Amino acid sequence: MAGRITLQTLADALGVSRTTVSNAYNRPDQLAPELRAAILEKAAELGYAGPDPAARRLRSGKRRAVALMFSARLSYAVTDPAAIALLQGLTEATEAKGYELLLLPGQRGTGVEVESVREAVVGAFCLYCMPDDHPALKAALDRRLPVVVVDEPRLPGTFFIGIEDRAGARAAAEHLRALGHEHVAVIVDRLRDDRTGDRIIDAARIADGYYRVSRERIAGYFEGLGGAVTVYETIENEPAAGGRGAEALLALSPRPTALLCASDQLALGAIEVIRAAGLEVPGDVAVIGYDDVPDAARAGLTTVHQPLLEKGREAGRLLLEPNTEREVILPVELVVRGSTDPAAA
Amino acid sequence: MAGRITLQTLADALGVSRTTVSNAYNRPDQLAPELRAAILEKAAELGYAGPDPAARRLRSGKRRAVALMFSARLSYAVTDPAAIALLQGLTEATEAKGYELLLLPGQRGTGVEVESVREAVVGAFCLYCMPDDHPALKAALDRRLPVVVVDEPRLPGTFFIGIEDRAGARAAAEHLRALGHEHVAVIVDRLRDDRTGDRIIDAARIADGYYRVSRERIAGYFEGLGGAVTVYETIENEPAAGGRGAEALLALSPRPTALLCASDQLALGAIEVIRAAGLEVPGDVAVIGYDDVPDAARAGLTTVHQPLLEKGREAGRLLLEPNTEREVILPVELVVRGSTDPAAA
DNA sequence: GGGTGCTACTGTATCGATCAAGTCACCTCC
DNA sequence: GGAGGTGACTTGATCGATACAGTAGCACCC
Numbered sequence: 001m002a003g004r005i006t007l008q009t010l011a012d013a014l015g016v017s018r019t020t021v022s023n024a025y026n027r028p029d030q031l032a033p034e035l036r037a038a039i040l041e042k043a044a045e046l047g048y049a050g051p052d053p054a055a056r057r058l059r060s061g062k063r064r065a066v067a068l069m070f071s072a073r074l075s076y077a078v079t080d081p082a083a084i085a086l087l088q089g090l091t092e093a094t095e096a097k098g099y100e101l102l103l104l105p106g107q108r109g110t111g112v113e114v115e116s117v118r119e120a121v122v123g124a125f126c127l128y129c130m131p132d133d134h135p136a137l138k139a140a141l142d143r144r145l146p147v148v149v150v151d152e153p154r155l156p157g158t159f160f161i162g163i164e165d166r167a168g169a170r171a172a173a174e175h176l177r178a179l180g181h182e183h184v185a186v187i188v189d190r191l192r193d194d195r196t197g198d199r200i201i202d203a204a205r206i207a208d209g210y211y212r213v214s215r216e217r218i219a220g221y222f223e224g225l226g227g228a229v230t231v232y233e234t235i236e237n238e239p240a241a242g243g244r245g246a247e248a249l250l251a252l253s254p255r256p257t258a259l260l261c262a263s264d265q266l267a268l269g270a271i272e273v274i275r276a277a278g279l280e281v282p283g284d285v286a287v288i289g290y291d292d293v294p295d296a297a298r299a300g301l302t303t304v305h306q307p308l309l310e311k312g313r314e315a316g317r318l319l320l321e322p323n324t325e326r327e328v329i330l331p332v333e334l335v336v337r338g339s340t341d342p343a344a345a
Numbered sequence: 346m347a348g349r350i351t352l353q354t355l356a357d358a359l360g361v362s363r364t365t366v367s368n369a370y371n372r373p374d375q376l377a378p379e380l381r382a383a384i385l386e387k388a389a390e391l392g393y394a395g396p397d398p399a400a401r402r403l404r405s406g407k408r409r410a411v412a413l414m415f416s417a418r419l420s421y422a423v424t425d426p427a428a429i430a431l432l433q434g435l436t437e438a439t440e441a442k443g444y445e446l447l448l449l450p451g452q453r454g455t456g457v458e459v460e461s462v463r464e465a466v467v468g469a470f471c472l473y474c475m476p477d478d479h480p481a482l483k484a485a486l487d488r489r490l491p492v493v494v495v496d497e498p499r500l501p502g503t504f505f506i507g508i509e510d511r512a513g514a515r516a517a518a519e520h521l522r523a524l525g526h527e528h529v530a531v532i533v534d535r536l537r538d539d540r541t542g543d544r545i546i547d548a549a550r551i552a553d554g555y556y557r558v559s560r561e562r563i564a565g566y567f568e569g570l571g572g573a574v575t576v577y578e579t580i581e582n583e584p585a586a587g588g589r590g591a592e593a594l595l596a597l598s599p600r601p602t603a604l605l606c607a608s609d610q611l612a613l614g615a616i617e618v619i620r621a622a623g624l625e626v627p628g629d630v631a632v633i634g635y636d637d638v639p640d641a642a643r644a645g646l647t648t649v650h651q652p653l654l655e656k657g658r659e660a661g662r663l664l665l666e667p668n669t670e671r672e673v674i675l676p677v678e679l680v681v682r683g684s685t686d687p688a689a690a
Numbered sequence: 691g692g693g694t695g696c697t698a699c700t701g702t703a704t705c706g707a708t709c710a711a712g713t714c715a716c717c718t719c720c
Numbered sequence: 721g722g723a724g725g726t727g728a729c730t731t732g733a734t735c736g737a738t739a740c741a742g743t744a745g746c747a748c749c750c
Contacts, residue, residue: 006706017730022708031728049489053466054408055706058399059735064464065447074436074446078429091419095450098457100465101419102410103436103446112443119409120445121398121466144394298643351736362700367738376698400736404705 005048014042025051054121063123065100066090066319069116069140071130073107080237080265081293082308086128086150089312097320099123106136108193114139124319126150131193131210148318150311152212159318160327161311165213166220168304168332172260172288173224175302175334179341181258181286185230186221187245187270188214188262189237197235198244206231217262217290230256239269246270250277250285257285258340264289264296264303271299271339286340300338306330350393359387370396399466408468411439411664414449414458414485416475425582425610426638427653431473431495434657442665444468451481453538459484469664471495476538476555493663495656497557504663505672506656510558511565513649513677517605517633518569520647520679524686526603526631530575531566532590532615533559533607534582542580543589551576562607562635575601584614591615595622595630602630603685609634609641609648616644616684631685645683651675 007021014021016035023030024039043050057063068090070077077083094101104116117125117139124146130137132153140147141158148159176184190197191209209215222228232249234241242261246269249256259274261267267289274285281287289296292305307330314328336344356363361380368375369384388395402408413435415422422428432446439446449461462470462484469491475482477498485492486503493504521529535542536554554560567573577594579586587606591614594601604619606612612634619630626632634641634648641648652675659673681689 004706008706018706019708019731020729022706023729026708035728047489050463050487051708052403052706053464054399054403055735056464056708057466057735058397058403058737059706059708061735063399074440075433078433078436084423084429088420088423091423091448091450095419095452100450100461101448103448105436105440105445107440116445118395119398119401121402142394144392349736352738353736363736364701364738365699368699371738380698396738397736400705401738402705403707404736404738406705 005046007051010039010042010046010048013046014039022051057121063121064098065102065120065122066094066124066126066316067102067104067117067120067122068126068128069104069106069113069130069136070128071106071108071134074103074105076236077128081295082263082265082291083128085293085308086312086315089309089314090126090316091312092309093313093316093320097316099320104136106130106134108134117143124148126315126319129211129213132212133210146319148315150315154212158326161314161318161330162213162328163306163311163330164332165216166223168290168306168334169217169220169260169262170224171220171332171334172290172302172304173221175336175340176258176260176286176288177225179258179286183254183256184221184225184258184260185232185249185252185256186218186260186262187232187234187242187249187266188218189234189241189266191215191233195235197233198241199233200248201231201233203228205233214262221260234266237263237265239265239272242266242269243273244269246273246285247277250274250279255285258282259285259287261287261289264291264293264301267301267303267339268295268299271301282338282340282342288340292335296335297337300344302337302340302344303335305333305335350391352396355384355387355391355393358391359384367396402466408466409443410445410447410465410467411435411469411471411661412447412449412462412465412467413471413473414451414462414475414481415473416451416453416479418452419448419450421581422473426640427608427610427636428473430638430653431657431660434654434659435471435661436657437654438658438661438665442661444665449481451475451479453479462488469493471660471664474556474558477557478555491664493660495660499557503671506659506663506675507558507673508651508656508675509677510561511568513635513651513679514562514565514605514607515569516565516677516679517635517647517649518566520681520685521603521605521631521633522570524603524631528599528601529566529570529603529605530577530594530597530601531563531605531607532577532579532587532594532611533563534579534586534611536560536578540580542578543586544578545593546576546578548573550578559607566605579611582608582610584610584617587611587614588618589614591618591630592622595619595624600630603627604630604632606632606634609636609638609646612646612648612684613640613644616646627683627685627687633685637680641680642682647682647685647689648680650678650680 007018010021011018024036106113113136117136125140128150150161232245267287289301289303292303296303352363352366355366369381451458458481462481470485471493473495495506577590612632634646637648637650
């Protein structure tokens with residue numbers, strides 16, 4: 001720390017003032033070209049790395065960065081196609097305005113999630129898919145910076161981007177009903193962070209869920225089906241988990257003739273397991289996903305399309321453009337493909 | 346700016362010193378609980394957002410973040426499966442050490458790319474797939490912070506993670522030769538940022554390429570084939586571009602019986618176009634990719650497997666662990682699938 | 691009763707820069 | 721020859737916090 005080279009070090013070495021050295025970097029027109037050259041040369045000689053960004057930022061007050069926080073480990077989040085699509089939309093928006101993007105880990109329990117929110121040198125926060133009780137949420141609001149929440153939770157007074165979760169789920173369920181399915185089961189991503197998932201759950205667990213989106217989608221399914229059905233909660237939103245769910249549900253009797261999956265990731269895993277069991281999709285078991293990630297179209301998965309990219313762009317817009325609306329709810333649309341309707345393949 | 350609330354504002358309002366207010370946040374044990382409560386209450390009342398991270402960072406000197414720069418627009422980079430895999434590996438490493446990740450846009454020409462490197466409040470840089478002459482590179486080295494370059498360019502004295510690009514390409518080419526292919530053509534991603542791609546190129550263009558990886562892969566192909574062949578340069582690394590390349594190459598006479606694509610993205614697009622033209626893969630035209638992204642296995646694409654995740658992890662390790670080796674070259678492996686060998690489907 | 695130790699604070703320097711307001715020498719021009 | 725202008729720097733304040741060295745007040749104890 002003692003040997004650190006600063007503007008002052010350079011200034012002393014050359015017998016000029018701090019400001020002049022600063023100007024050599026930031027306002028070349030303010031000093032004689034020869035002096036500037038001498039300063040830059042001395043800087044190279046002493047190994048001066050240029051004006052310190054931290055100090056510059058403090059002084060200037062500029063915060064040209066946006067923080068994005070996921071509810072999970074980053075390394076997991078970046079494997080989720082829906083999260084990636086959001087990231088893409090958001091970067092489009094931030095990039096256009098010359099903002100950088102800071103990725104924050106949101107994993108619970110370590111205290112790091114709150115710490116990183118408090119420490120982030122940013123001008124705005126985007127929180128993606130957080131459970132209702134996540135501490136980072138309060139921490140972000142406490143920073144008194146623009147905050148936009150994507151998907152969940154929905155808090156009064158907070159900027160929000162979401163989709164018609166319930167309506168989409170209802171449409172999916174009604175589609176199955178119209179096709180004559182009478183035994184339908186549901187697979188959802190985790191409802192709480194207690195890692196007790198991967199099992200069939202009861203109504204109390206659903207009501208106590210901390211994830212708004214899952215609650216809403218389940219509610220939509222039940223509405224569309226005209227009543228409650230068996231729900232399997234997974235521990236994580238990935239194909240393997242959906243596969244385990246399908247395995248458990250196929251063992252029920254009567255065996256469900258259709259599975260409503262609260263995400264495409266779960267649905268894709270479920271289809272694999274169904275086929276591995278020697279059953280046909282949709283002949284023996286129809287499957288519907290949710291989100292319409294790129295792989296869904298490739299796999300011929302019937303799903304509820306949501307504008308993933310658009311969500312990211314809208315998040316960026318709300319964060320970076322002042323005086324916009326507080327809430328954006330984007331429409332969804334049922335996309336019928338081969339996993340429910342052989343004719344649509 | 347004038348009305349900004351700081352530690353001092355709070356201190357004055359309560360008749361205590363700045364330091365005491367600071368302690369209320371950072372060292373709760375250093376002051377009486379009642380006073381601390383009073384301070385926090387006053388903070389809430391006045392709307393104090395807590396100690397400013399920029400100031401804190403300047404004072405403490407801590408830089409718990411790593412910057413990741415891509416050579417392209419961020420919104421494009423996050424659509425690239427290889428880049429995402431790197432991101433995943435890198436986040437695993439940074440997360441484990443409690444570091445945040447700052448994504449920097451690397452698009453050329455705007456000056457933003459250098460600016461953002463200079464402004465980044467980070468402790469280390471990871472540069473991914475940059476052309477040899479990219480100005481951000483020098484800017485990052487000038488910061489005198491740890492820098493690790495992934496894939497390209499390879500600079501003497503700089504930390505580097507890469508793979509055996511040339512050997513992998515050679516193995517791919519030799520595989521085709523062993524299968525008896527005599528008319529082989531190559532599709533590569535851009536060799537320079539001048540946006541003159543999407544055309545068949547000559548040897549001079551190849552020699553003048555700014556992207557080391559493409560140069561190496563082409564060299565490997567030529568080695569494995571025992572001589573130079575037609576090379577098509579695309580303007581971007583995405584399936585559509587690979588498709589355009591395939592279209593142009595299929596029009597040659599004699600028509601190539603095999604395409605060597607320098608990335609899976611290009612290969613996947615090429616396969617689509619070949620099939621759309623009513624030709625069979627591999628019957629009429631065999632196709633080999635490079636990278637082995639997740640979609641390659643799904644599509645039955647013969648490709649050169651590289652440890653994408655591992656690359657990211659290694660990058661993180663080199664950045665965050667002191668006294669490690671300067672260079673890591675990871676091995677590659679040819680994975681034969683249906684796109685060259687019907688029996689391997 | 692004075693030395694010791696502890697709690698609960700305060701004051702000052704510092705982090706590394708930027709900025710507004712000078713200073714000073716030199717030139718110009720009527 | 722004096723007013724005014726200009727180019728090339730310097731000075732001092734400031735951004736918002738943290739670190740370190742005090743210090744006041746009080747209890748304790750032989």
